[in-house]
Amino acid sequence: MSIDIILLSFLIAFLRGGRIREIPRFNRLYFLLASILLQVCSALMPRLGGILVSIAYVFTLLFFFSNREHEDIRVFMIGWFLNAITIWSNSGKMPIDLEQAKKLPYSLEPIVNGTDFKHTVLTEDSNLPFLADIVYMPFPIERVISIGDIFIMLGAFLLVQRIMNKPISLIQLREGKGYAAKN
Amino acid sequence: MRRRTEILHTLQGFVVRYCYPLLAFFIVAFAVPAWESRENWDVLIVYTLLSIFVSFTAIRTANFVITLNNAVTFSAVLLYGTWTAIWCAVIEILIIAFLFRSAIPKFLANAGQMLSTVWIVGMVHQWLASLQLPSMLTDTALVFVYFLINTALCSFAISYFSGVKTIHVAKSLVQDGTLTYVLVMVLGGIGARLIEVFGAPALFPILVTFVIMSIVFHQYFNNLNSLQQKMEEIKHLNDSILLAMASSIDARDPYTHGHSYRVAYWGRQLARAIGLSRTEAEQVYYGGILHDIGKIGIEDGILNKEGKLSKEEYHRIKQHPVIGYHIVKQAGVFEELLPAIRHHHERVDGKGYPDGLSGTEIPLIARIIAVTDAFDAMVSNRPYRKGVPVEQALQIIKENAGTQFDADLADTFIRLVKRYSKEELEEVFRNSGQNNIKITEGAS
Numbered sequence: 001m002s003i004d005i006i007l008l009s010f011l012i013a014f015l016r017g018g019r020i021r022e023i024p025r026f027n028r029l030y031f032l033l034a035s036i037l038l039q040v041c042s043a044l045m046p047r048l049g050g051i052l053v054s055i056a057y058v059f060t061l062l063f064f065f066s067n068r069e070h071e072d073i074r075v076f077m078i079g080w081f082l083n084a085i086t087i088w089s090n091s092g093k094m095p096i097d098l099e100q101a102k103k104l105p106y107s108l109e110p111i112v113n114g115t116d117f118k119h120t121v122l123t124e125d126s127n128l129p130f131l132a133d134i135v136y137m138p139f140p141i142e143r144v145i146s147i148g149d150i151f152i153m154l155g156a157f158l159l160v161q162r163i164m165n166k167p168i169s170l171i172q173l174r175e176g177k178g179y180a181a182k183n
Numbered sequence: 184m185r186r187r188t189e190i191l192h193t194l195q196g197f198v199v200r201y202c203y204p205l206l207a208f209f210i211v212a213f214a215v216p217a218w219e220s221r222e223n224w225d226v227l228i229v230y231t232l233l234s235i236f237v238s239f240t241a242i243r244t245a246n247f248v249i250t251l252n253n254a255v256t257f258s259a260v261l262l263y264g265t266w267t268a269i270w271c272a273v274i275e276i277l278i279i280a281f282l283f284r285s286a287i288p289k290f291l292a293n294a295g296q297m298l299s300t301v302w303i304v305g306m307v308h309q310w311l312a313s314l315q316l317p318s319m320l321t322d323t324a325l326v327f328v329y330f331l332i333n334t335a336l337c338s339f340a341i342s343y344f345s346g347v348k349t350i351h352v353a354k355s356l357v358q359d360g361t362l363t364y365v366l367v368m369v370l371g372g373i374g375a376r377l378i379e380v381f382g383a384p385a386l387f388p389i390l391v392t393f394v395i396m397s398i399v400f401h402q403y404f405n406n407l408n409s410l411q412q413k414m415e416e417i418k419h420l421n422d423s424i425l426l427a428m429a430s431s432i433d434a435r436d437p438y439t440h441g442h443s444y445r446v447a448y449w450g451r452q453l454a455r456a457i458g459l460s461r462t463e464a465e466q467v468y469y470g471g472i473l474h475d476i477g478k479i480g481i482e483d484g485i486l487n488k489e490g491k492l493s494k495e496e497y498h499r500i501k502q503h504p505v506i507g508y509h510i511v512k513q514a515g516v517f518e519e520l521l522p523a524i525r526h527h528h529e530r531v532d533g534k535g536y537p538d539g540l541s542g543t544e545i546p547l548i549a550r551i552i553a554v555t556d557a558f559d560a561m562v563s564n565r566p567y568r569k570g571v572p573v574e575q576a577l578q579i580i581k582e583n584a585g586t587q588f589d590a591d592l593a594d595t596f597i598r599l600v601k602r603y604s605k606e607e608l609e610e611v612f613r614n615s616g617q618n619n620i621k622i623t624e625g626a627s
């Protein structure tokens with residue numbers, strides 16, 4: 001997904017003195033597997049693509065919801081929720097702003113001619129355009145992201161910090177208590 | 184009167200539970216068209232990042248935590264208008280919604296409150312801008328408008344959920360946080376104008392200012408906290424001394440073991456029930472702990488005598504309030520407790536001792552202790568008799584209300600004890616170290 005962000009998060013956690021102690025456990029992993037499976041199916045069956053991707057997003061949200069005891073998962077949930085309502089309201093595809101996408105080094109052909117299973121071109125008719133992929137992000141890997149993706153990246157960063165045994169609690173930061181104690 | 188307050192509460196509930204969320208919905212709907220237009224997206228993205236950042240940058244004062252969201256939202260009003268500010272509020276609301284587990288009505292009311300504030304401030308801003316006054320003046324004025332509206336809407340909602348009067352909530356909000364709040368907002372306003380002139384690089388000094396401010400506050404209030412902790416320790420020490428004194432009284436007489444503790448406990452409960460403040464209720468508590476300290480000066484032979492006391496012996500016992508009064512007075516501490524010690528055997532009909540005071544001449548604290556002292560004396564076992572059941576003790580208090588006891592206090596006390604279940608009453612006695620009290624047939 002965003003491998004660069006994850007690697008960067010690991011690097012930061014490492015520099016903060018964190019080390020992996022144990023692999024975190026997740027509840028109801030099968031929701032996540034179902035979501036991945038559905039997305040694979042949607043790529044294979046372009047005619048049902050929109051519906052399958054929409055349902056896949058429901059499953060991922062259910063997966064996050066089952067794991068909401070962790071703050072990082074809740075941050076994921078914000079991002080995923082924002083992306084989900086955009087995808088749901090645009091019949092299963094995430095609109096992408098061509099003006100920003102043009103800056104990317106790879107071909108936009110599949111998106112323009114509609115064969116990309118997950119993306120479509122952002123037009124006047126797109127719903128919730130401000131939540132679509134409109135943010136050009138030059139670093140570390142060039143990409144166009146959505147507002148929801150910002151939260152997802154934050155969630156990924158926090159998750160990695162937790163895995164590396166150096167959790168940061170946003171709730172405590174908001175309440176003025178500084179870093180969280182270790183789990 | 185009661186009906187009227189009920190109606191007002193229902194009305195308040197309607198506004199907080201339904202109007203606030205409805206307003207939130209309309210305000211967001213109002214802003215969506217502006218969000219949809221392509222030329223505004225850069226602003227939205229920048230303010231998203233800013234809002235996320237400041238949501239987790241808190242400034243902490245003694246009893247108040249403030250995040251910088253309001254400052255950022257305020258700068259959005261000044262620089263780009265209401266739609267940007269609404270976006271900032273929505274981002275913060277999303278973060279609160281997902282990160283914190285608050286009850287849905289409270290969350291919706293809070294969202295309504297935040298969005299309404301932003302929207303009203305946006306309108307006032309437009310009106311002020313139309314007056315053609317220098318923007319630095321109107322900005323500062325707008326800070327106070329923001330603060331007032333925010334506080335008003337917030338306290339109205341908190342008041343509904345907490346049951347405290349709106350005006351009291353507002354007062355405590357103002358007392359706890361006004362200065363920090365206004366400071367942060369004024370800086371937000373200055374920051375906005377700085378960015379207007381110098382562009383995005385101006386963010387740098389502004390954020391540095393905020394971070395340093397947050398650190399300074401942190402250090403300052405840490406020191407304050409450690410001072411407060413020391414005060415707590417001293418108070419704790421005070422308490423232990425009082426408790427040690429109380430146990431030394433009780434130790435003289437194993438049969439009244441825990442008596443002072445229970446008198447104090449019931450005294451505090453009664454004080455709260457008649458609406459005294461926390462500090463006053465604590466005073467009553469310590470008055471209860473110390474009320475019998477004068478018994479230190481009474482000979483064991485009299486104190487523990489089984490059977491009837493002679494006239495002289497009884498006269499001697501009756502001196503314990505005065506003895507206690509002098510002990511504590513000479514020690515020069517706990518002066519506020521002196522009335523409780525000296526006057527807890529006065530009667531409202533004036534037939535008590537040592538001074539024969541009557542009615543409200545007897546200090547309130549002593550009238551309270553008189554009731555709870557009598558109650559515990561009746562229900563606990565004594566050398567010469569078994570304690571009476573709670574129900575019967577309450578009956579006796581009822582019969583003597585207006586002669587021995589203050590009628591209102593007696594009445595409140597009876598109702599207070601009747602609310603206790605058997606288990607809760609046992610718990611009170613267990614905590615004081617005596618568990619052979621007859622509670623059967625007791626309060627229901």
